[in-house]
Amino acid sequence: MIYLLVILLIPFSLWLPWWGFAVPCFAMGLKSDGGRLKSFGIGFAAVALLWFAMAYYLNIQSHGLMAKKMSDVLPLAGFSWGVFLLTSFIGGVLGGLWCLAGRWCREVFLTGHVKSKVAES
């Protein structure tokens, strides 16, 4: 699931503004069979992974200067890895939350069509 999402993220990130990744995350959440935690996890992992990998690759192209210098510009005390962590974290959290939004959307609007894990009381 995660890898499918990662692949889907790419065209949406390239052709939409920076928040474009929210769309496939939401869609993945709609389709998700798992619970809420799992949905969040899929979104988080996919975006964090993709953003980290891209950032890492792009950073190499500048011989490490991007992460190093931005860690001084942002309040990260010169800790280059902090820039990667922040990047993955922000992207991951947003991705996870949007995936969760998709999962909840289905739960709220489409419960009739899906086997719900929560027993009706």
Added chain:
Amino acid sequence: MNWRVLLRLHRWQYHLYVFLLIVVTVTLGRSVGTAPALGPLLSPFTGFWQNKPLHLIKKNETFDWPQLQSPVTVSWDEFGIPHIFAAHDADLFFVQGYIQARDRLFQMDMTSRAGSGRLSEVIGDRTMPVDIFYVKVGMRQAVERVYQSILGDAETRLAAESYSAGVNHYVENLKKADWPVEYKLLGARPRLWDVKDIAAVYMVMNFRLSGRTYDLWLAQHIQKFGYEKIRKIFPEVMPDEYGEPYPKGQNTLPQRQGVPATSGFDRIPKFQNWPSERYIQPFATNGSNNWAVASTKTEDGHTYLANDTHLKFHLPAIWYEQQLKSPSMNVYGASIAGTPGLQIGFHKQFGWGVTNGTPDILDWYEIEIDEKNPKKYKFLDQWLEMTTTTEAITSKSGQSTQIELDETRSGLVYSREAQLALTFRWLGATPGNELKTFLNLSRAKNRTDCQKAMVHYVAPVQNLICADTEGVSMHHMGKAPKRLNPGGAYIQDGSKPDPTWETLVGIEELPKTEDPLAGFVYSANQLVHDSRYRYYLSWDYDESYRAKRIRSYLENLGGQTDIIGMKSLQTDDQNLHAGDILPAMISAVSDQPDLSAPQQQLLKSLSEWNFHMRADQWEPSFFDAWWKLFEESLYAQELGPKLKNAYPRIQHTVKLIQQGLEGHSDRELYWFLDLKDFEPITSHIESLMLMSFQAAWKQLSDRYGADPRNWSWSQVQKTSVPHLLNLKGFGRFDLLKHGSRYTVDVNNGENGAVWRQIVKIGPNFEAHTNFPGGTSGNPFSPQYDAFVDGWAKGEYRKIHFLEEPMSFQLEDK
């Protein structure tokens, strides 16, 4: 209650969640206050991760756009310097604009905005004071005038329009992900370039070099103490010994008849509401050195030309280095990013160099205004109406300010109070077509062309060297008010016309020398004429320590001029000021009983110092601290702290002190000292020297420890090259750099040689350059600050001067 029922999401909770999530997402996509928009900034698809450096992947480029008449090739050498080859001038400037935009877009934008008072639109409230100041001094109107003069001449119009079109060709095709990182951090966007922006960049440099308002500070002293006392320590006519006139050549300068009149200027200004913005302060370290040795004097028969310009250190570097070749020119040199052509350049048969001339082209006046109608002022006994223009300044935050510019017959109003106003006139506000001069210099083949190029130039006045294979000359290039007397040093009576501004002194009458007998020319912002010269250009030049050092070095070289000698002089850190005064200071305190053993030891070592301001030595730090404290102890009581008040020129202080120590008896001359009734001047000065010695010792020990070996000069005077926006991650700090305020290699930690060139003109042509920066303005590029370390060490690059495009083996890291 079944907790699972509670956990089941209700619709309204879901809607709230999505709403909040949208709010969070949108907020992360906007900049909040000074914090950047984190979402787009950190995304590897749109953020700073996308600002990959260009210079790692560039090789020779050939541009074949429809806008060009024929293809243009750019050869990038191993230093990352571009060499542009075009078959038409318009194409040359187009591509120059394109690559400068590609490398330095943000910097160009900021420079232009500084000149138009529009920084706050992009940076925010914190630059409002700067914008307000530049609008108040009439920069927008001055920019408009330069703009019109550029458009009014076919040659400059072509260059400026082609250049702007080239910049825009880059900007128009720029994707959001490729915006320079500073825009991403500021939450701002790049904009299109216009000829007016070129005018604004020119005006920024103009003001930086000629917007000296020291007259205001002097006026405040005169109000307090009167002319008699002030003249003693601020001589209106700078004594010849403080200057270095151009070496004598065939030219005779217009001579004055009689002694300059000083009476008639005992008019004490009444104004009280003195402006105090820091931009009003004199820009002391914006100057430069240049010199040239004629081929007739050198053993190898080549003419040597050297120029290093002194401005504030920052990244990206002010100067952009390149070679430009078209049918009308083949020239290498430096241009201010954002302008077509070059401002400093050379080729195999000719070169030119500039230093700031510093004549006073900004005069202040006092006018009477009508208390009940502040737009009415008195002129020739009539009440006239000011002409008001309103300018708006807006900030990124939405805050906006209106500035009213009031024009009078005596200039622009700057400061007001109930019944009086201060106005000023600045010649830089009515410039000529300086761009045309620089374009003509870029095309010049020899000194004749060089001299012809000068006619379009008005401000700021420069000491221009023209050097070709035959010889050298130097001209005070520009115009200045035609003063026979020292009036321009004071606040003058604005109720009547000032005849000195009605006709101006031009190149024909300003100082110059062609084919000097000494075989060389030189300048370092010093007084360039003696007291027999007819006109009064300024009361306030830079100290001539650097100029004297350059002259004596060139005299000693004789014909043995070579590249190494030129480099050695350009990076020379001998402090003539220390040589002048330190021995007297040391002997004044040496016999004092209050000194501790370590202090006596220090004095002994100090007396063996060779006056070189080396980064790794402690002697420069001690001398610097001792002198500063001593100087302050002389004047602070009467004149106030040096930071906020005019102090006498250091050469004059040194002379006063030397005379005082020798037993000069005129107590009126030393009115500023707190002398007791029969106290000899000598012992008073000696006790001040001792006091400041102790204070210097304490200051350095407290800060750096008791061992003088911890007081290294580069520790005490930290040299930094900060980023334009002062972002710590993008600057370079704590460089190991020699030099101080008065050494040839000027360095006060923040200002110094931002461009260095040494050119050997003739058949065995070679040229060496360096500057504290790099080609690229992208902080993530190795080309951003590639030259900083070498420059700090005093190293140079031997440049490539190409006749046709060439492929270079790019540096592989």
